[in-house]
Amino acid sequence: MEDAGFNEAKARYEDKADKALRKNAERRAEFTTGGGIPLERLYDPESIAGHEYAGHIGFPGEYPFTRGVQPTMYRGRFWTMRQYSGFATAEESNARYRYLLERGTTGLSVAFDLPTQIGYDTDHPMAAGECGKVGVAIDSLADMEILFDQIPLDKVSTSMTINAPAAVLLAMYICVGEKQGVKTSELSGTIQNDILKEYMARGTYIFPPHPSMRLITDIFDFCGREIPRWNTISISGYHIREAGSTAIQEVAFTLADGIAYVEAARKKGLDPDVFGERLSFFFNAHNDFLEEIAKYRAARRLWASIMKERFGTKNPKAQMLRFHTQTAGCTLTAQQPENNVIRVTLQALAAVLGGTQSLHTNSMDEALALPTEKSVETALRTQQVIAYESGVTNTIDPLAGSYAIEKLTDEIEAGAMDYIEKIDNMGGMLAAIEKGYPQKQIQDAAYEYQKAVESKDTVVVGVNQFQTKESDAAARKLLRVDASVEERQIGKLKKLRSERGNVAVKERLESIREGARDENANLMPLILDAVRVYATEGEICGVLREEFGEYVENIVL
């Protein structure tokens, strides 16, 4: 730093600050980010002394991608505005998707109900009471055809939050495309397909780790050949954060999961320079504005170095961390729900300033129920106001060079690297999960947060401060999914089972069984064949359950 006056000016400032402190103490003894990173009173050029711009920060579209993955970012095109939705049956959800598309959403994101996510048909005893509650009920291709009725799959990209049975839902999507006359190679979208965070934080696992990793890498292999534009996985920190982790843990555990997937695919003989291009990520946008912006930048830089240095990739596209963001559901409050609109705005702005490729903004009523049409519209409008009115999209990574942002970016990267090293020393993420390590870390952070809220050390506006007496929630109109939805869906399923060609279904289910027993077979084409003749999701997953067994939760408290 060649700045003659700097030291003198800084000494003067520190002197002034000391005097001010003697008069009045600061609001708190220590300041930290929401994720617990200590914050200094002031960051200045010394905070980032020694940074070599080109190698460390660099230019957008170039390694290490700190400033973004594309050379023009939002000046070229905005992020995809992708609202996660789905409820009741395929009919209701199709209507909601068309409502969203009419209002300017630019990509679909399917929420499935819990039986679908856990591979049970709606009439399975374990599915009782859950049909259509947290997402749409899909039992077979027949439901999927209705879900995408009049939605052209060559024009819209679709993200599906589906993990353990991802292969089955992807197969259904391919079949709907075929029926619409869309070539499989032209489909674009994403399946979440991230089982490790299910074991760690989200809970919709089915099979044990080994066959689960096989299904995932079967999909990598199949998609590499058949659907080159498909994101084969969305490695998700979102749910890790929702379960209570800090920002550093979110980055660390997500990238450690990523490392485990790359290693599994390499073991199968796949080339990281090829499949690496189709790995995508999914992060949370939490409350601490500066920390979140730094988090995305740190994650990008760290993943680039992992892919380059650790896995030796040469293809820059395989080093780019492309990601979807969702605002943090856990920060929404049932009290004074209008305040959630403001929270979501700040969180979404952080995601945009952090260079997200795709964004979901939560609706104000989601602390209580699935959102109504009206509240979803406001959530989408929030993104549009940021995109079209705020001006932050007109120059790339505008907060780069901010001493605070660059310093936080460095600290999050370093903190995440420490965790990844610990996990490496345990033998990788699978071994760490078996030991309960990330689960315990997440829970400890969640419990600390709860204690901080109860002691009011952490303020939640409208909840532990600035409360109002009247009940806001009771008067609101909430979306309800009633029990008749389950009856209707079971009726459809019974009809399907009596009308389809059951001989072909049985044969193809047996082929899946044989494929499951042969480690060298790729299950994806076999599942596709079964889906095509209307084998149900529960039947396919049922065969795989018989062959693979089921995961037993490692309870950590």
Add this chain to the structure above:
Amino acid sequence: MSESGKKIRVVIAKPGLDGHDRGAKVIARALRDAGMEVIYTGLRQTPEQIVTTAIQEDADGIGISILSGAHQFYFKRVIDLLKEKNASDILVFGGGVIPEDDIPGLLEMGAGAIFGPGAPTSSAIEWLEKTVAAKIN
């Protein structure tokens, strides 16, 4: 500790397919830190499993955590099963993503208390201490 000096025993249960266990684990730890004995069931419990656990563990209460919207279904099943097994002395309470409008129905069904989003863990602790003490006296 209840007034008789016996530790309060609570089963924290996750019914159905819901995988959101942050709240269940936080309340389990908070009750434990408040001196209660806590049995956490883990995910994907059927109402039968939950009730069996509570009876076997001689629990004073079952805390149901549910965020999937299926609360009406699961509270009813658990409460009905407790009646069937002559174990209605076991308190049922719960929390999660439960709209305020649904709370009167759950209380009428026989739930003792519902702690919605934003409720501090101290409110559940106080309620349990008070209610278990009243039951003994």
